[in-house]
Amino acid sequence: xxxxxxxxxxxxxxxxxxxxxxxxxxxxxxxxxxxxxxxxxxxxxxxxxxxxxxxxxxxxxxxxxxxxxxxxxxxxxxxxxxxxxxxxxxxxxxxxxxxxxxxxxxxxxxxxxxx
Amino acid sequence: xxxxxxxxxxxxxxxxxxxxxxxxxxxxxxxxxxxxxxxxxxxxxxxxxxxxxxxxxxxxxxxxxxxxxxxxxxxxxxxxxxxxxxxxxxxxxxxxxxxxxxxxxxxxxxxxxxxx
Numbered sequence: 001x002x003x004x005x006x007x008x009x010x011x012x013x014x015x016x017x018x019x020x021x022x023x024x025x026x027x028x029x030x031x032x033x034x035x036x037x038x039x040x041x042x043x044x045x046x047x048x049x050x051x052x053x054x055x056x057x058x059x060x061x062x063x064x065x066x067x068x069x070x071x072x073x074x075x076x077x078x079x080x081x082x083x084x085x086x087x088x089x090x091x092x093x094x095x096x097x098x099x100x101x102x103x104x105x106x107x108x109x110x111x112x113x114x115x
Numbered sequence: 116x117x118x119x120x121x122x123x124x125x126x127x128x129x130x131x132x133x134x135x136x137x138x139x140x141x142x143x144x145x146x147x148x149x150x151x152x153x154x155x156x157x158x159x160x161x162x163x164x165x166x167x168x169x170x171x172x173x174x175x176x177x178x179x180x181x182x183x184x185x186x187x188x189x190x191x192x193x194x195x196x197x198x199x200x201x202x203x204x205x206x207x208x209x210x211x212x213x214x215x216x217x218x219x220x221x222x223x224x225x226x227x228x229x230x231x
Contacts, residue, residue, distance in 0.1 A: 031217070042221060042223050045219060045220070048217060056218055092219075106161075109158055109159075111158075
């Protein structure tokens with residue numbers, strides 16, 4: 001158990017809908033990262049938040065957005081869902097999000113299925 | 116942009132034998148970190164081993180060791196005395212030590228099968 005929690009574990013929805021994925025980092029970790037794992041694109045970095053502020057963006061679609069709240073949990077919002085958005089979404093956390101952080105700790109992931 | 120390449124989609128090894136998984140990467144940076152992550156059927160991402168680019172000594176963690184060749188931009192993982200529990204997808208990953216938002220860039224993975 002990495003100490004990172006993600007809810008829900010599974011999510012099934014229809015095209016065009018909107019969903020919210022939630023992540024709670026390890027106690028004391030200030031940085032949260034979101035990754036997408038799909039058959040087509042592999043494992044891709046989406047976005048990084050540090051202490052409530054966006055630090056870096058990867059290949060994140062405009063239909064996707066994220067935020068980190070004062071209690072440091074993070075939410076990834078996916079809207080106007082398409083079949084191709086079906087994937088495993090991971091959240092990871094690290095203490096500071098600086099180069100000195102040697103490891104990102106991954107949550108168990110949320111499996112999103114878009115029908 | 117950095118890229119990570121794993122050219123072996125699948126590998127097989129007999130229990131108790133040794134197997135080496137290959138990884139190459141492309142970067143113009145001199146300071147970075149390299150990782151091997153294991154993803155078993157549970158889909159949990161588990162860190163296996165980490166290598167700092169500034170360190171010449173190859174990292175080892177029990178039965179897992181790496182062969183880091185900085186000039187060749189190669190980072191292979193050796194698993195000794197393979198066990199059934201080692202069966203998983205293995206991902207090689209790169210992270211900049213000087214910028215890039217601390218993101219991990221992953222290879223496409225190598226599926227390791229362990230046979231009796």
